[in-house]
């Protein structure tokens with residue numbers, strides 16, 4: 462299967478870094494509120510240097526990607542991080558330095574941090590994705606609605622459970 466993997470909250474532990482940034486900026490807002498409003502999380506939409514690079518890996522994320530690759534799945538990464546920012550370079554470096562499997566990385570090209578569900582739905586369609594793993598329910602809701610043939614797996618923080626869901630989906634998938 463061609464599997465799309467979200468980065469923040471699925472591979473990278475983004476919450477501590479985002480929360481530190483939000484506190485330092487004096488913003489009285491949560492990440493959920495940011496995603497659902499027009500509030501800028503970064504000045505000019507550009508994250509400070511080192512922001513993404515400093516993130517820890519979610520437990521077992523790397524090993525899980527290797528396992529999927531070994532099981533002949535094709536992996537692409539799809540992230541709401543903005544195209545054209547320093548965050549792109551840091552994302553590539555972060556994935557490469559940690560030896561995550563190679564795969565295309567799709568960045569949000571809409572210019573709008575709040576357009577994550579629409580952006581990810583378009584990538585799923587354009588790239589003929591069979592299954593997507595994401596921790597943001599609103600992304601998966603729109604994908605389920607617009608692309609009912611695509612399997613969606615909500616990441617709950619535990620890769621063992623997610624791998625199980627993916628393998629069940631693979632067994633039931635006639636295309637493989």
Ligand SMILES: [Mg+2]
Nearest residue numbers: 467469470596
């Ligand atoms: Mg995410």
